Each structure stands twice: as C-alpha cells, then as structure tokens.
Amino acid sequence: MGYSENCCQLCAVSINVARLRTKNEPQSAGWGYSSGEYYSGDAMGARCTTFAERSGCENIPHETAEWIHLPGRWCVFEGGYNGWKIGAEEMKGMNLPRYIMRRPKDADFDGEGADYEEESDYFLTSQTTCPPDDFEPGELEHVRYGIDNFFPQNYAVLSSDDDMDVGVPVHDSCWKIFERICKMRLGKVDLQGFMLLWFRQACGNCGFQNMKQEPVIRECREQFWCHLPGTEYLGANPHDIPGLLLGVSDQYRSYPNGDNVFQAHQPGIGDPSVYESQTDPFSKLPAELKNIVLSYLSSQDIARLRLASRSFRQLPKQLFLRLLQDELPWFWEFDELKQLDDDWWKEWFKNDDPEKQHEEHANRIRKSREGNFTEDVNWLMVYKQLCVLKKGVLGVRNRARIWYMVEEVVRRIAELRERLSDDSGYDLRGRETFPVEPTEDEVEAGLVKNDLYCPRCQVFQIQRENPT
Template sequence: MGYSEVTCQICGVSFNVSRWPTAEEVVAGLRQRPWLDGATHDYGHKWDCVYGQCQVIDTREAELDFSDDGRQDDDGHVDWGSDRLHKGDDGFYQPETDSVEEEYEYDTPNESEEETSVGASETTTDSMDGADPAPVGDSLYQAFIDSLPAQEPGSRYFWAKHMRLINEEDASSADDRRWMDYQHVSGRGCRNTGAYNGHLLSAEEARGCSTLQCLVPKSRTEPFLEEKLDEPFEKTGGFFLTGLSDKVPCADDQWPATYPPRHNTDRPKAANFLLDSRLVSEYAIPFHPTCLEVFKRACLHRYGEVNIQALMDWYSFDASCDVMLSEFPRHEAVREGRRQYWEHWRGDEFLAADPCFIPSLKTYLDKAMARGSTITSPYEAAVPTGGCIITSVGNDCFSRLPFEIRVELLVRLEPGDIANLRLASKTYRTLPQYLFRKLLQQNYPWVYEAWCTLPYSFWATKEGWDIRKIDEDWEDEREFLETRIQILKQEVLPDSSNEDAIASIEECLKRKEVEYENNFQSRPATHLPVSKTDWYRLFCDITQNRQRINGLRNRERIWKDCNEILDRVEGYRAAGRLEPEMTDTKRREETRATHDVRTPFHEIPGVTGPGHAFPNIGIPLSM
C-alpha cells in the first residue's frame, strides 16, 4: 500500500494542505496551527529558498538547547518541530509519559554534583545573554532579541534564536536528509512547494483548511438517537455529521480521528472512491465544514431550501476514481496541485483560504453598509451624471419605456455594455442602487451576503482543537467549582452554614455553563440591508478585486463545483436513475446496484448536461 491523501469531496482539495509561518510569526511566538503539522521542508526547492530569502529553524540544535526556560511553552502553544510532544492515536499532541527522570539516592545531590549543576546553569545563562546568532539583515528579529528580558527568554526566544537564513552552502549540500530536520520559515519570494507561502496566505485566511468532517450513513439495524448538536437534516435524513479532525492520515493507513465523538462514531471511514456498491452504507463523505456551508447556499439559491440529500445521492453515483480524478471539471489549480503529495504552487494559495469568513470581503461589506447609511431608497440614483445637465430626452427611444423595463434591460447587459449605453442614451445617465443589487446577485451569486440570511453552523466556525480545548477548559472549571461547593458543605461552621457562599458559586457555575453552551450556537452571517447598502460601490469593489481576495476567489471556485454536483443529480433524476426523493440508505443502495457499469454523465439518455465535455469513461462497480 502506498501513500494517498484524502480530499474534500466537494471542492477536491487535500486536507493536508499546509502554510509556512513567516519570520514575524515565529518571533511573535504565535501558536502553531493544525495545518503546519506534518509539513516538511521540500529540499527539492533549496535554491528557490535561497533566492526567496527563506529561513529555517534547525530543530536538532533546538532540541540540544538547555537554556533556562528555553523549553518552556506557554499554555496552548505546541513546540515547533519538537519531539518532546508526540502525536497520540487521536491525532493530537500529547506529552510524553514514558520518560524516566533521574533520581538521587538521597534527598539532595552530593556536593560535587551540585557545584557542577550550578556551573552549568551559569554558563548557559551567559551564552543566552551573549552572542546568539541572528539572521543577516533581519532588523525585526534583532529588535525582538534586544527587547527580551535577560532572565526569562521564554519559548518565543527559544525558537526564534535558532532561525537563520538559508545560504548557498546549505543549498549546495549533498546531504538532503538533514533538510527534513528543518522547520521552514517562508520569505516573501518563497516558492517552496511543501506548503503555501505565509506572506501570500495569512493565518486567518487559512483557518480550517485542514479540518475534516464527514456525513455518515445511519445504521439500518440500530435506532437513531438524537443528540443535542444535531442539525435538522440529521434528524430527518439518512446521514449524520461527525465531529472534526485537524489531522487526516493517509487513506491507506487509518481512518481519521474526529472530535467530539458523535452517534458512537469517532473514526468515520472517510473515502473519496467507492469500488463496491455493497459497501456504500459503510463509508462516509469527507468534506470541509466550510465547503458544506457553501453547498447549503448553492441549494438555497437553486431550490429555495437546503438539500443535503443531493450531495448524498451524487456521492453514491459519482464516487469513482475516473469521475473524481478525470471527469469532474475541477479548477485547473486543483488538478495541478493534486499529486501523491499535494503540491503547493505559488499563486494557488487561494485553494486553502476560508470561503466563509473572509477578512478582506468583510471590509468591503462594512464599507458598503457605512456608505449606504444615508441612502433612503433602493431606487435612489447610484451613479452621478458627471456634471451633465439632462434636458429633453424626447428623441430617446428608451425614454418611452417604463422604469421597470429599462432596469430589466440593464440587468441583462455586461458591465461594459452598460457603460456604453450610458454614453448613448441620456435616459440611462442616472442608474439606481436597485440595479446594482440585481447585477451583484446575477453575476456574483456566491457573494451570498447580498441575498442569504442563513446562519453558519457552528461546525464551520471551529477547528478540531478549538472544540477539544473548549471541552477541556469547561471540565476543569466545572470540576473546580463543584469541588469548592463540596468543601464549603463539609466545612460548616457553628455560626454559619456557608449557604450564601455556596449559592454564589452555584450561580457562577450556571453562568459558566451557559457560556459553554453558547460556543455551540450557530453564528449569524452578514446580511446586507436592501435599502441601506451602497450597492454600486460594492459591485465595483467586487468586480475589481474578486481575483485578489483569496477567500472570495476560493468561494467562487467551490460554488461552481457545488452547482456542478446539483447539475449532475438533476441529470440522473431526469434519466430515471434517481427517484425524486431518496431518504434512506437502503433505497440508495438498491438504485445503485441496478447499474453495474457507470455510464459517463454526458452519455446518459435524455441528459444534456451542464455544458461540459466529459471523457468517454465507464468502470464497473466492483473490481
């Protein structure tokens, strides 16, 4: 068995995409994010790293550093490249437990050992206060080193002081094995394909790029017991959602570990390809939680309701190697990156950007609402006349048309054609805000903040480590408060029963529990008010910057994939291969079992397809 990566069934991107940190992030001691785990230095691009002003942290030297507090990390900060923390079976870092500390025969070490220990400590401190290597030309790094307290350098200093520029001697070395011991730090010109350049994709944009969730078929023999976090479609449909996983192992190795366990499932059988129809009820559909949110809104735009069943039905028919790897029309950047190991090509960073929570897009939305605060009506003029004085328009043929028809004509034109029409007809010199709202919805439906009020599921707002930390913190806090209550009940004084103190703590416990529950509430999405938004400026901002905003560019790509999925499901239903509604696993199995050979989508009788040309490929269901 070889190495193969699990990819998102909706968008086609691997869950093992990574992002290199920047020098500023290492110096600032930012927490290591899940998408950095497993990223290794791609020494095939060593010369590109030299020219790109990249840096590395030699993890071997760092492990040998015994400076005071050098190995101490603040809470929640995982050692960068450290072997002192290992990955547990659940895919999360856990402290080593099998190490044996040296014990003295007596309570204190003998005199000679104590002197040696003290001397070693002084030497280490001197070396820390003295000449620590700093990357050449990195003024930010040097300024940070100079500002550190001499007594307590801390974990940020520990890793930053082992960071150095990659030089030509490193790149010309014949010993490539040692590059695997380096933690890469991207420079602005970095072209290393082991992960995306941190200067071109921010940490906030990359949130959730390695987070997996699955749809799992419900058991046909055991009753389905509802849980507190179930969404409506889980209660009525044939599938349920798993927890989240930030570390997805090789598809040939083991199933991903998800947290929290849901419906007695913590290791779903996440599979991109189905080779045997008899096993369809055993496998789970893997996807990014944010991609599922885009799919929900694509369904709303088309049907007026969320139709998760369409995703399930498409998976049952098209989850084959040929369809998923060749026939399905993925974005060219996805095809270029999809290798045995994901290739992180410079310029394709948008593939790892969060399509739901987009910092740059939020800035434009906030500006549009701020500028629209003075607008009184959506029919108010959005585009000024430019100083032209409009007098008689009696000879203008468009002036004889009602306002609604004139607007409807504009909606069917491209932006360039609208500009030409404004030059040719005085009737169109002033354009209403209403027009640009319709143009935005028609040309950029994936900017669903303009028409959709559906809140985001809390799953899309979290990563796996987020939920685990929320649960652990709540358990610790609850145990602490409950212990205080028990102590107060046991230590009752003769003149007091501690009732007031106990009541106060119980009230605090209830308040903390409400705060904990609020972490699992859906998050309201931004919705632009119709009459208080400058639709003209927003339309212009989106038109000019849609290819520059990583998250919006990724959302547009995923939106097209979602609509391709819905096109295919409608085609299968039109051809009679799918019933109008399929709500249980058994009926889905029976439908699929009647078709022993997969017919290419464009060759199904009665199906015209969505306008794509597909290769003439058909494969059997079993091999």
C-alpha cells in the first residue's frame, strides 16, 4: 500500500494541505505535505517553472528536499497553495489535526478534556505538533490516557482483527464549529452521537456517506492533495479568520437615525408616493402587522414584496438582525464586534475633554467612555458586508461551506438517535454511554454503509453499447 492521506471527517479536506512560501517570507511560512518542506509533484516540470517570466516562479536548491518552489503571483504548481493567494496565518492549524479516540476501558475521565467527554466513551486528543505522515498520526502536543500510537482512519474497518487503536481525524477549527452547532441544535455537544454516526455512515472521501461536498473536493482528492489554483479557500481556517471583525466593523453603525434602515424620504408636492394606493392591500395594515408579515419571509421574498408593494419600501433595522441570524448563521461574533466598535470610539475620543466641547459633542465623548456607543445598529449594512466577505475572504467562504456540512452531520446524529430509539425500544436520545458499534442486525439489514467511497464520491462514466 502506498502513501495515503486522511481528511478531516467534517470538512473532507486533506489534513496534509501544504503552503508555498513567497520569496519575501521566512522559511517557517512554507510547509509541505509532511514535516519539513517536502512537496508532492515535480516543481521543475510545472508549467509555471517553464514559463517563469510569466508566472514569476523560482526554484531554489534545498538541502533535503532537493528543490524548493517559490511561487510567483501566477503560479500553477499543485504541490501547495500559493503564498501570494493565501497567508500563513489564514491556514494556521489546518495541517495539525486532533483525533477522536476510544477511552481505555475502566479509565476514569482525566479532567483535562471538555465536560462532554466525561459522559462519553470517547475523547479528543490534543493537536499534533507536526503534520501526519502516511499512517503516522503525528506527534501529539500532549498525551492523554497514555495513548500516543494509533492508526488514523476516516472509516471503520469492521472486520479488522488489528488491536491497534483507531483515531478519527478532525481539524480543531472544524470541531469547534461542530461544538457550536451541537449546542444550538441539540443543547449539548454529542460526542457519543458523532461516533454513533461514524460507525454507520463514514466515508473516507466525503466525511460521511453522500454528503453534498463541493465537487471540486473530489478533483483535489488524489493520493496527494491536489492544490488546484482557485481552491485556496479549502485550506483556510474557518474558525479563526484574520481581519474578519475589522472587515465588518466599518459597517457597524446606526446611520440613518431611527428604527428604519433607509434614509427617510421627504416627498414634495405632487409626488405620487404621498398618495395612498387604492389597489395595495398592505397599505391599510398597521406597522405591527406589516412587521409580523416580514418576520415570516426570507430576504429574497422581502425583495420581491418590496417590488410589489410600496408599503414595504421602508424596513425596520431589527428585521435584518433576524435575517442575519437565520441566513448567515455562521457569523457569531456579535459581542466581539460590539466590543471592537466601543474600543474604536474610546480611542477616537480619548484626548477630548467633554468640558471644553458643546453639549452634543460632549455627550458623545462621555458615551464613548461608558461603552455601548453605537445604538440602533443598521443591521442591513452588516448583512450586506458579510455577504461580500463570504465571496472575497477565504476563511469566511470556507466557514460558510463547513457550517452547512456540519449542520447536516448534527441533523443526522439526531435522526439516527431517534431511529435507534424506535428500533431498540430504549430512549437513546438523552443517553451518552451506550455502545456505538452497530449490531449484527443493523449490518444484515444494510443499515451500515461505512467505506472508503460512497455513491456520491465514486462517480463512474457509464457508456452505452450501440445495439447491433
């Protein structure tokens, strides 16, 4: 068996993503698929090396790796992500996995992990200090329960007689998103339920069977991860995103004053908007009922409604806070955003003496020192800015992608617990310490679909024979 890479069980991206440092960066800013600067592929044979004057790429001798490829802005070498396209800080931790492992029998909870581990048969290791290499999991930063030698695996080999422990690899950042969604949807982090699902639906390429991962992941999943130009977002940390709050903070403001998102229009004499429409049924509704109507609609439906009725030309600010939470649930840094705004205004007015200013300006200075400076936030502006960042910031794009994948995983966990409760006659929805391995009856009934591939990732081209 040749070299093999494992992927994160949640996001389906290889743990061994690499980064090509630019010629202006230190050596530590670049890393290969394993320890050191070992990159897959032949950099000398890459087209960007042949056309170096166009790509800006350069190959320099290296003591152990023979050659190091320093990318230009138009590099197409697939052995690592281009350092001009994604920063080292953006990829922080994405090649240092954690593993989910079974706790030794009769071992008490060591108190070092999260509280939810105490109720489970499984635990999470610390992150590794180096990338995994082939079947070696990588050296752990901290060893728990005396386990430091195990086999990283994305799917269960139910018929294996090997006694070596198996570790399910996950990115630390992806697991934090899983924890957050579990608390939102289930009220707790269901580690036992995660392994319950893993034993029955794991896929070595998609994470779990028939997950609707982005099709480009299948193109990148080769023996070595193929770092295709344009897929840099797949290697970006989805939890800790540099510059995210700064990118949103400028739109965290109350303008215009009042409860509505748009500047009030002062109609002139003869302006048709002054007159009440006789054909618009919404024009006779009070504001409270209009807001109730809006509370049931998506942003797209609201846009259509505004085209059909003048009664909804003006919209309340709080409506977009609800839309933001419903349609962009992957943004959770509301408290941090507010704190950043308060800190900015405090810094802005720090040298001003309110006693020497006119009353209105003096009140703003005092308010900046009390906190909660920006009231009646225009959430439409925040909503629009996050939509822009989702397209342009790699970490935000990856977070949004992973959020919906993890939501599907959590939904499946709840559904599986429900089904097993009905089949077994026991209420497993609230229990943690029950056996997660599938029963023989489940296997015989075809309810266990756990393999390297699934129908979605193993695509074959079917060719019909011409009738003779």
